[in-house]
Amino acid sequence: MLNELLNPTLFRHDTAFDDLYPEHIQELSQMHWTPVDIAKKAGDFLSIPNNSVLDIGSGVGKFCITAGFFHPETFFCGIEQREELYTFAEIAKAEIELPNVNFIHGNLTELDFKNYDHFYFYNPFYENIEPDSRIDYTVRTSFELYNLYSRFVFQMLEEKPPETRLVTFHAPETQVPPGYQLVNNSYSRVLKMWIKK
Template identity: 75%
Template sequence: MHNDIVNPPLFSKDAAFDLLYPDHIKELSQMHWTPVNIAKEAGEFLAAPGARVLDIGSGVGKFCIVAGFLHPETTFCGIEQRRELFTFAEIAKEEVSLPNVSFIHGNLTELNFKDYDHFYFYNAFYENIEPGSRIDYSVRTSFQLYDYYSRFVFKMLDEKPAGTRLVTFHGTERQVPPSYQLVDNSYSSVLKMWLKK
């Protein structure tokens, strides 16, 4: 099969994919959104027919859209606290037309993790402890929120059954419960694949 059919230009390069977004969102891509190659590798690990994957803090939806395109038999859902980013994720999803991808506008603490099987986590809370990495000023950030969100996700992940898969990108090991075993890593270990024992 011709490579463009399996992997059309949109899903080959970040510069091409980011054309789905307006300029001010594109400018945030390098620092805040998952690169296409990372999304492909993470999606490969998390996808399974009928499985429901959650992106914890989905931004403009890059991970879910790339992984969802390549794995139509898996459901990818993202939750995002910033309305503007959620709206751009929805617009991009419509553009690509992916029935297995959805986004929720809200705080991840409102979610029931029982509704999802596997998880993707791109260090979503970092801007709470590193002001220089703030996306914008539309939400409150603080050390307390970093702690609160990290503890919430830790507990939710710890309560999941054996066999749950998790991918962390630029995460810290302290955010992952010891019940998860590191099974693979790449990109100089910034991308890590975990399996719940």
């Protein structure tokens, strides 16, 4: 059930949601942040009461905040390497007051994935191999980091138990271990839902 004190109009359009952020962050939205309708759909699939969902590379928090708003019984966490993006995620979260949403500033390789049950993955490492898709120059990018991060997430997903859910958005299928079964896809196959068998 939605918390009636909150304002769902914020989640009707990307422009309304993106107003939570300063202009230079809004300009990045189309290319880098999950649209609200995708976040809702992904959240519907990943939300299981009392389970934890991790957004791997959470940016300014658009996925966690949207999914967390519609699913207050599920805990959503995002990890983000860029301090500025993490800070804007925290500011947006404070404005909407979502007790089931949490953000961590850091690199995903430092995180204990045992604390999370299900995962959202919006092709976070792409800027390492495609310079035109760089968000900014505050972090190092390289082919080596692309491989390191991809291997790290692949192995983490492989170690998860059956029934683990995963949503990928614009992500290559090679980044998903073979134990995960594709159960749904939409938006011209760029949004994919998986369950580990």
